[in-house]
Amino acid sequence: MSKVADSIRTLHASLPEGVELVAVSKFHPVETLREAYDAGQRIFGESRIQELLPKIEAMPADVRWHFIGHLQTNKVRQLLRTGRIALIESVDSLRLLDLIDAESERLGLVTGVLLQVHVAAEETKTGFTPEELLDYFRTRRFERLRATHLYGLMGMATNTDDAARIRADFLAIAGLAREIRAIAPDLRGFDTLSMGMSDDYPLAIEAGSNLVRVGTAIFGHRDYSKK
Ligand SMILES: *Cc1c(COP(=O)(O)O)cnc(C)c1O
Numbered sequence: 001m002s003k004v005a006d007s008i009r010t011l012h013a014s015l016p017e018g019v020e021l022v023a024v025s026k027f028h029p030v031e032t033l034r035e036a037y038d039a040g041q042r043i044f045g046e047s048r049i050q051e052l053l054p055k056i057e058a059m060p061a062d063v064r065w066h067f068i069g070h071l072q073t074n075k076v077r078q079l080l081r082t083g084r085i086a087l088i089e090s091v092d093s094l095r096l097l098d099l100i101d102a103e104s105e106r107l108g109l110v111t112g113v114l115l116q117v118h119v120a121a122e123e124t125k126t127g128f129t130p131e132e133l134l135d136y137f138r139t140r141r142f143e144r145l146r147a148t149h150l151y152g153l154m155g156m157a158t159n160t161d162d163a164a165r166i167r168a169d170f171l172a173i174a175g176l177a178r179e180i181r182a183i184a185p186d187l188r189g190f191d192t193l194s195m196g197m198s199d200d201y202p203l204a205i206e207a208g209s210n211l212v213r214v215g216t217a218i219f220g221h222r223d224y225s226k227k
Contacts (some may be wrong), residue, residue: 004032005039012040021210022066022089022194024215027222029086030058037063045089045213047099056084057151068154068213070126073099080107089114089154089194089213092126094136097148104147109149109184113193114154119172121158121165126151130176137183152192153177154211157200166200170207177208 001009002064011021024045025033033044033055034058041122042062046052056065064086067079071090076099079085091097091113112212118127133153136142142150153176157169177193184190196204205212215222 002035003220004035004218005138008039008041011214011218016205018210020211022068022211022213024068024197024213025055025219026215026226027068028219030055032219033059033085041207043086045215047090049079052079053082056082066213071096076100076103079107080104080111083107083109085111087112087114087151087192090116090126092118092128094141096164097145101145102149109147110149112149112151113132114152114192115150117153117155117173117176119142119169120156121160125156130172133176134179134183137187140184142184142187149187150187150190152190152194153180154194156197157195157204166203169209170195170200170204170209 015088016019020043022043022045023036026047027055037060043064043066045066045068046055052065065084067085067088068090071088073096080103088100088111091100100111100113115133116127117133118125118129153173155173157166160166173195174193181187181190192211193209194211194213195207195209198214201212201214
């Protein structure tokens with residue numbers, strides 16, 4: 001069995017009931033994705049449109065594609081026009097959210113999204129601050145969305161070896177999701193918590209994650225020089 005197939009089977013067997021796996025396949029070739037698919041994996045995560053489009057064409061139609069990278073507003077139409085995006089996990093501004101909503105309505109789609117929240121220490125990571133999100137829900141601006149479904153939050157922990165810090169970051173994101181549900185109890189289906197990558201997904205699951213985004217632990221290291 002290939003290493004990729006082996007990792008997929010091991011992960012599927014070890015993830016708790018109710019936790020879904022996104023196989024983060026960015027920078028890996030289609031043949032490698034197909035090994036994961038043949039081992040039973042159906043959700044794949046990609047972060048760049050120019051890489052995602054040919055992969056959508058090449059992979060079977062029952063793959064559920066998650067977009068997990070920074071999405072530029074001028075690329076929204078191109079992404080949504082595929083009609084194949086199951087979830088945009090990385091909505092990091094209201095401008096982007098409004099644009100996704102407008103384009104989805106124009107295309108006759110309902111687009112599922114997660115709001116990316118920034119709690120990590122690194123300034124470089126993007127996303128809403130917890131205060132921005134609480135304000136958005138308190139003021140009930142989400143009611144204006146016409147063709148977008150808010151499924152929950154996505155977030156990353158600080159890039160550190162300090163397990164206590166990582167756990168605290170994940171618990172902060174999980175707590176924020178609970179707070180939002182308390183502020184807007186009528187918000188339906190806001191229950192996805194996408195947290196955890198190769199190095200920290202067990203801690204994320206302990207903190208309440210139900211969607212883990214694992215790349216390196218499945219596919220090995222990415223060769224960024226290739227593209
Ligand atoms: C690349 C990426 C991952 C996967 O990271 P690994 O450490 O390779 O598991 C997860 N989430 C996001 C948002 C990413 O960009």
